[in-house]
């Protein structure tokens with residue numbers, strides 16, 4: 091029954107090495123984990139039995155690789171033969187029922203408490219590097235330890251974190267990385283592997299606390315230390331608050347899952363093991379060293395059986411430690427409190443948003459806004475909360491940061507600014523979609539055009555003395571006071587006169603390259619055309635974009651990055667009003683052809699957000715689109731309008747060339763479309779009676795001949811410049827002297843404008859951001 095038992099991978103790698111040999115500096119050399127999930131191309135799918143489980147059949151059908159199909163079939167076969175999972179397990183807790191120790195906040199802390207040292211396990215993914223730094227900055231203490239697992243797919247974050255933590259001996263990034271998918275079995279495997287590492291790496295910690303990058307402290311570290319020191323033999327985990335059976339069903343614990351191809355496949359039903367109490371709730375825990383030692387080094391059958399069972403379990407980290415502690419000899423250490431507050435709003439967080447990753451409808455907590463702060467008042471002791479996203483709301487993070495550690499001195503820069511990377515050249519062009527790459531390249535060109543027009547204003551030799559883009563290094567989104575301000579594109583540029591042409595390829599002298607940043611901001615296109623309509627008093631704002639977040643009710647392609655193949659969403663924000671009404675939105679393409687319409691009701695008796703998907707035939711015609719708002723189907727009165735812009739693609743599959751935009755597939759000739767039939771567009775077209783813009787059609791036919799090169803680029807730029815302004819720029823050069831030195835002598839003129847230094851410009855990501863900088867450790871052991 092122990093086949094396939096989840097082994098502690100750390101054991102294999104560390105062998106009999108002495109704990110004392112492991113230090114931060116030699117850790118990277120010491121751990122050489124193999125990549126865990128490269129698909130085994132040699133496997134030829136050959137099921138060893140007839141798979142009869144319906145879910146497993148579906149999983150095999152949907153899985154792509156032979157290796158994954160094989161793994162699913164092998165697991166299903168063993169399960170059908172009742173050879174996969176143990177029927178019963180041995181409960182070792184002396185109590186018959188669930189046990190929970192009550193650990194309230196003491197009225198005061200004893201002076202004689204021996205302080206605890208914490209090992210923080212940071213489980214991170216995504217690109218929010220500044221937020222990560224800010225979290226580490228506030229939780230850092232010289233006496234604690236920090237181990238960081240970065241999702242295998244988050245290369246940018248991994249690179250940046252590695253660079254920035256070099257200065258701290260007690261902060262280590264796991265050199266191995268797993269693709270830890272949401273709800274995946276891999277999350278528990280990663281936690282156990284990390285736990286094994288930190289037990290070997292550091293002998294002095296007392297508690298293991300896992301945090302994600304979206305967690306934030308709500309109490310001081312001193313208070314946490316005193317609290318844990320009071321209860322040092324306890325383990326802190328939050329149990330579900332409903333009846334056990336419902337929890338087990340909702341959590342899918344009575345189903346068998348297998349993870350491969352970065353997906354949790356549901357294979358069928360399973361019985362719960364007899365003899366133990368299966369418990370669970372939140373996967374954010376605070377475990378003492380003793381239970382961690384047991385979880386990693388224990389050899390008894392309860393532990394090995396549970397590790398095996400949880401390998402086939404959805405959201406295993408939400409239940410493994412609970413069940414282990416509840417059924418072990420240490421059950422009396424169980425405290426039903428994970429010391430955190432999670433911001434659940436199930437109406438918004440349970441929209442099956444992970445069904446492309448897990449065969450289940452999972453829920454996620456929401457981001458905190460200042461209006462949610464009341465939730466932090468709890469009767470149980472709590473020290474952390476989740477989730478926070480500075481990209482969504484920074485004010486709430488500021489509030490907590492300042493409350494716990496005090497305000498920054500007045501005049502401190504950057505306190506209401508946020509930057510987050512959207513693209514990094516080191517990830518390669520294929521790390522972002524074609525439409526994003528097209529926009530970023532155009533942003534760089536538009537920015538350089540602006541720079542050059544300034545630089546050459548007073549210059550006698552303008553042509554040779556222009557900068558041109560060698561490559562885009564970085565693209566960052568920038569917010570100030572919760573408002574999206576625009577994108578910052580960092581470009582490596584060279585002076586034209588320093589560029590040689592060889593075999594028609596431009597070769598620049600890298601020593602003479604200059605890094606510049608350009609700031610590209612969106613232009614608002616919402617117009618209220620009838621100020622007296624009921625819509626005018628309710629519509630607060632509207633936006634069109636592609637990356638709709640169902641949980642946070644926001645478009646995450648900030649400012650709208652739209653290409654011919656994008657899914658387009660219209661999002662409108664409404665003020666509160668007693669009466670609700672029907673709004674009809676009509677999408678009109680660049681040739682003035684009605685392309686879709688949709689009806690919806692404004693929120694009733696409340697402020698709110700509506701999201702309307704537009705079902706537009708793809709590829710969409712590049713150019714300026716208009717959405718008209720009508721109220722109560724009165725089509726003779728346009729109440730408001732908003733534009734959005736579909737940029738032709740400069741890249742296809744990350745390579746230059748917008749070849750997919752042929753005249754035919756843009757439907758330039760033909761307006762009778764599937765959409766037209768399904769949405770009854772003909773009626774709407776007759777009602778609005780718009781005249782097709784034949785000149786625009788001719789121009790489109792002409793433009794669509796360009797499938798690469800400067801003419802395609804200039805078509806792209808002509809569209810993008812309608813939506814975005816590139817007015818500001820700065821140089822990354824340290825000083826005016828450095829700037830001048832890089833310039834060709836023949837170009838230099840006294841009258842020339844020297845660009846501002848990025849470090850001095852408030853929108854620039856090089857400007858100071860002390861709230862998320864990881865500086866030197868102060869005499870009190872802290873960074874913040």
Ligand code: UDX
Pocket residue numbers: 213214215240241269270271272273277301302303304372373374405407408432453454455477
């Ligand atoms: C919620 C619960 O809080 C959590 O207990 C449960 O495991 C999943 O549902 P949610 O906010 O939905 O959490 O998950 P998220 O924070 O996105 O992910 C959980 C952890 O997995 C984080 O540490 C996150 O960094 C990590 N993760 C998630 C990855 O490493 N890669 C991913 O692709 C997704």
